[in-house]
Amino acid sequence: MPCKVTLQYIPHDSTRRDRFKKRLKGLMKKADELAILCDAKTCVLVYEEGKAAPEVFPSHAEAMDILNQFKSLPELEPCKEAMNQESFITKRIEKLHDQVDKTRHECEDSEIRYLLYKIMHGDPSVLVGLNIEQLTKVGYKVGVLLKSITERMAKIHSQAPPPASCVTTRNIDMGSPGVVSGTTSVAGVLT
Incomplete structure (x- = not known):
C-alpha cells in the first residue's frame, strides 16, 4: 500500500x-x-x-x-445533475442524517428485541428500570410482532389444504373404552 x-x-x-x-x-x-x-x-x-x-x-x-x-465556447445550459459545492454538501449531509436515523432505529429495534427475549426467558426485571418512552416502544414492538404473527397464522390457515373427506357407507360409533381384565380395549360397533 x-x-x-x-x-x-x-x-x-x-x-x-x-x-x-x-x-x-x-x-x-x-x-x-x-x-x-x-x-x-x-x-x-x-x-x-x-x-x-x-x-x-x-x-x-x-x-x-x-x-x-x-x-469562445458557448455557455452550456445547466445540467440537471450539476450542483455547486454547497448543494452537494447539503445533499451529502441529508444522506448522512438519514443513515444515522436508520442506524439509530435499527439499534433501538435490536435493544427492544433483546429485552423481549430476556422477558420471554423468565427475566421480567428488565422492565423495572425503563422510562415511559422506552416502555411505550416495547409495547409498540410487542403489538407489531403480535400483528405479524397473526397475519402469518392467517396466511398459513388460508393456504392449508382442506381436510380429506371420509367416504363411508356406514356410521361408526367408537364408543367408550372398556376395561377388560386389566387391559384397555376399544369396542367398535357397526350399525
Whole structure:
C-alpha cells in the first residue's frame, strides 16, 4: 500500500524549490500524456512563488490558443445533475442524517428485541428500570410482532389444504373404552 504523504508547507527554501521543480516536471509530463492518450488539447499554467511570469505548457502561443478557444465556447445550459459545492454538501449531509436515523432505529429495534427475549426467558426485571418512552416502544414492538404473527397464522390457515373427506357407507360409533381384565380395549360397533 502506498504511504500517505502529509500535505504541508515546506519551510526550507531550497528543499521547497527542488520539490517544486520535480512536481512541475511531473505535472507537465502528465498533461502531455493526457493530450496524447485522449487526443485532447491541454495546457498548464503554474505561477511560481516570487515570479511574475507563469510556467506554461506546451508553449505560450499554444496555451493562449487553447484558452481563447475555451473562452469562445458557448455557455452550456445547466445540467440537471450539476450542483455547486454547497448543494452537494447539503445533499451529502441529508444522506448522512438519514443513515444515522436508520442506524439509530435499527439499534433501538435490536435493544427492544433483546429485552423481549430476556422477558420471554423468565427475566421480567428488565422492565423495572425503563422510562415511559422506552416502555411505550416495547409495547409498540410487542403489538407489531403480535400483528405479524397473526397475519402469518392467517396466511398459513388460508393456504392449508382442506381436510380429506371420509367416504363411508356406514356410521361408526367408537364408543367408550372398556376395561377388560386389566387391559384397555376399544369396542367398535357397526350399525
